[in-house]
Amino acid sequence: MGNAQEKPSGSGAARSDQASAGSGARSRGGGGADNPHGQRPSQKGVANGTRTGINPAGGGQEERDRPAEDTSYLDAPAGALPPHLARFKNEGNHLFKNGQFGDALEKYTQAICGCAEAGIDSPEDVCILYSNRAACYLKDGNSKDCIQDCTKALELQPYSLKPLLRRAMAYESLERYKMAYVDYKTVLQMDTGVQSAHDSVHRITKMLIELEGPEWRENLPAIPAVPLSVQLQHRDKPVSIELAQARAARAVQDEVRKKESQFTLLKQKGNDLVKNGNFQEALEKYSECVALKPxxxxxxxxxxxxxxxxxxxxxxxxxxxxxxxxxxxxxxxxxxxxxxxxxxxxxxxxxxxxxxxxxxxxxxxxxxxxxxxxxxxxxxxxxxxxxxxxxx
Known part of the structure; x- marks a missing residue:
């Protein structure tokens, strides 16, 4: 997801891309609306009767020597999508990575519409497009459309992790806490290492207890049981570097909390034993504390x-x-x-x-x-x- 302004080769290119591509070509002295064949004029500029290295478009030597932006990512394969639709998806990904969520949303929409027009029968690829567009809606604060796209993605690929997580976040932003809770818990059935889901479940549980009291669970929608085959499928997937780092950080945090809790309990027991005159037992408790916090x-x-x-x-x-x-x-x-x-x-x-x-x-x-x-x-x-x- 990033910031490519090259015009895609597909017939469904947006006007904004055509405009930016045209203006970019003119600034380089290349082919645009004014120079349809993209040929550089052979004549060099003349100033005070002297030939210079300045081209008629106004660009200096430094601009001509600037390397062209690498847009090879546009032609990267994208599942079963044909090349012209793959370009829309790849450009959307590039735009998203660079924080241009509105532009990325347009590219994903073009790809989704193109799939419908071409009758593309690839649920996994179309699911990804809906999920990616949902991420754009979520970034722009459009939680309602995010939920719709995530639901569509899940109809195509049930128990898909990212649409579930994004829909949960959208539900939470709309204060639909019960629906968010269900989606977060479903995510954790598939991958217990998603720290944001753990944190959100903890946070929402507190909110629901405050709102509805100790019987809050009775009013929850049913949490779907993720099939074991799906759980195993997610567990067998290669773990990304980011996910591995997140899991390692969570394990460290859990270990620190566990030691802190154990330390506090042992120290309190030691203090109580001293008050009661049980000095030998208190000594043993303090020694265990020293092993934890020397x-x-x-x-x-x-x-x-x-x-x-x-x-x-x-x-x-x-x-x-x-x-x-x-x-x-x-x-x-x-x-x-x-x-x-x-x-x-x-x-x-x-x-x-x-x-x-x-x-x-x-x-x-x-x-x-x-x-x-x-x-x-x-x-x-x-x-x-x-x-x-x-x-x-």
């Missing part, structure tokens, strides 16, 4: 409490060290490491950490009390060491 500082300070309560002071100290590597100014980590140092009878280190806590917040009453206790223990240990040191 960069979460609070996990280490929480697990340090459990180690302290279980008199596992070295492990409590190590968890506080990890927390302080992640957050060097973490007050809880300093305080709990001081308690671990105290348990390890390293009173000097305990005193240093407690002073760090009080430097950050002088109002921490627990730190003041622990510093007083640790200072006494440090003084006693120094006295004991002095008493047992032999005099020389």
């Amino acid at each position: 960069d979460e500082c609070s996990l280490y300070t929480n697990r340090a409490i459990c180690f302290l309560k279980l008199n596992r002071f070295q492990e409590a100290k190590e968890d506080c060290d990890s927390a302080l590597q992640l957050e060097p100014g973490n007050k809880k980590a300093f305080y709990r490491r001081a308690l671990a140092h105290k348990g390890l009878q390293d009173y000097l280190s305990a005193s240093t950490d407690l002073q760090e806590v009080l430097a950050m917040d002088p109002n921490v009453r627990e730190a003041e009390q622990e510093l007083e206790a640790v200072t006494g223990l440090l003084r006693q240990s120094l006295m004991d060491n002095t008493a047992h040191t032999p005099r020389v």
Whole structure:
């Protein structure tokens, strides 16, 4: 779908194409209405009695040297369509890709009318033309005609994915949520990797619950059961790069959501277990959390409490060290490491950490009390060491 302005070779070319082709030919000095045979005049322009490289049409050397636009895509095969109708379809595709939806719509219409006139018996090709024209209607905000074309496409090729998806989007834009829901669910029976359908089903479900309450499903039209043969046919189709990327992104998102949910649940269980004094079980929950999110500082300070309560002071100290590597100014980590140092009878280190806590917040009453206790223990240990040191 793109932006070719060449006149198609078929007899049904639009006037706008003829006009643009003619004006384009004149600007190049080639054959148009004024020069039907497309021959370049042999005479070169003369300025001030001197021959120049300027042609009579006014184009300079740079314009003459410009490479012609590649329109070879117009003659690409298009299913069972004859060449002149294939050109309409190919030009419509090119125009659509370049955002010229109105012009693309005209080309698809010419192809559809041409198929009817020629009696083309190719449901798949005509289905694609209706589906493509429906996409143009959808882009231009004409949801009603989009629905009509999608329905016609589905009559030709039942359970065709793109017309179903486009019709669902058109229904949703018209706030016909039940019909949209049915089409989206049908799409997902054929391809569970269509993320837009998943998102839309989730969104519409919320809307219908708000509008009709918990019994909203009872008022839904019947969702057609897609035959297994059709499902397998869609699954066996080669996956495009875009679809593969979309599926991979969705899988990553799903994994992130799953881990986040699991993490939140485990952490809450750990917190509840600490409140109830079940420190060993809480420790296990926090350890599972650490495996999921090793960069979460609070996990280490929480697990340090459990180690302290279980008199596992070295492990409590190590968890506080990890927390302080992640957050060097973490007050809880300093305080709990001081308690671990105290348990390890390293009173000097305990005193240093407690002073760090009080430097950050002088109002921490627990730190003041622990510093007083640790200072006494440090003084006693120094006295004991002095008493047992032999005099020389």
